[in-house]
Amino acid sequence: MREYRTASEEETQALGKRFGEEARAGEVYALTGDLGAGKTVFARGFAEGLGVGTRVTSPTFTLLQLHEDGRLPLYHFDLYRIETVDEAIDIGCEEYFHGAGVSLVEWAERAEELLPADTIRIRITRDPAEDDVRSIVISNA
Numbered sequence: 001m002r003e004y005r006t007a008s009e010e011e012t013q014a015l016g017k018r019f020g021e022e023a024r025a026g027e028v029y030a031l032t033g034d035l036g037a038g039k040t041v042f043a044r045g046f047a048e049g050l051g052v053g054t055r056v057t058s059p060t061f062t063l064l065q066l067h068e069d070g071r072l073p074l075y076h077f078d079l080y081r082i083e084t085v086d087e088a089i090d091i092g093c094e095e096y097f098h099g100a101g102v103s104l105v106e107w108a109e110r111a112e113e114l115l116p117a118d119t120i121r122i123r124i125t126r127d128p129a130e131d132d133v134r135s136i137v138i139s140n141a
């Protein structure tokens with residue numbers, strides 16, 4: 001387990017980029033943390049590290065965005081709005097999680113039972129005392 005502390009959006013994006021540069025085919029990254037914690041910021045850096053040029057966003061009703069223009073395909077999920085795990089199954093989560101690209105899943109706890117055993121966990125929490133400070137804990141199962 002590794003813990004990082006970032007003091008700005010830019011630092012979190014840079015950390016995500018480092019992980020994106022190292023990512024390997026078939027990996028699943030589960031991002032958890034409250035609304036506004038910085039999951040999408042991390043994802044944006046991660047995509048950059050993979051060489052993705054298309055924009056990483058979190059549109060309200062899009063559960064999955066595919067980015068195929070990087071070094072590996074990136075499957076970027078945002079499961080905030082699903083109510084049952086069946087909705088994740090319906091969009092093909094399991095195929096993607098076991099696919100040839102890299103899965104990055106915001107609100108991964110919504111589909112906990114579908115995550116492979118070797119999922120890489122990334123938990124982002126705000127510092128209660130300092131507005132722009134985040135703790136980012138990364139662990140492999």
Ligand SMILES: Nc1ncnc2c1ncn2[C@@H]1O[C@H](COP(=O)(O)OP(=O)(O)OP(=O)(O)O)[C@@H](O)[C@H]1O
Pocket residue numbers: 006007008009010011012013033034035036037038039040041042058080106131132133134
């Ligand atoms: N150290 C930091 N790391 C990341 N974001 C930060 C940091 N400090 C401040 N911020 C701000 O926090 C917000 C993080 O937003 P982001 O969309 O990444 O959150 P999220 O975890 O994806 O939320 P959601 O659950 O709504 O998708 C941004 O407005 C960003 O500027």
Ligand SMILES: [Mg+2]
Pocket residue numbers: 039040041058078106
């Ligand atoms: Mg987000």
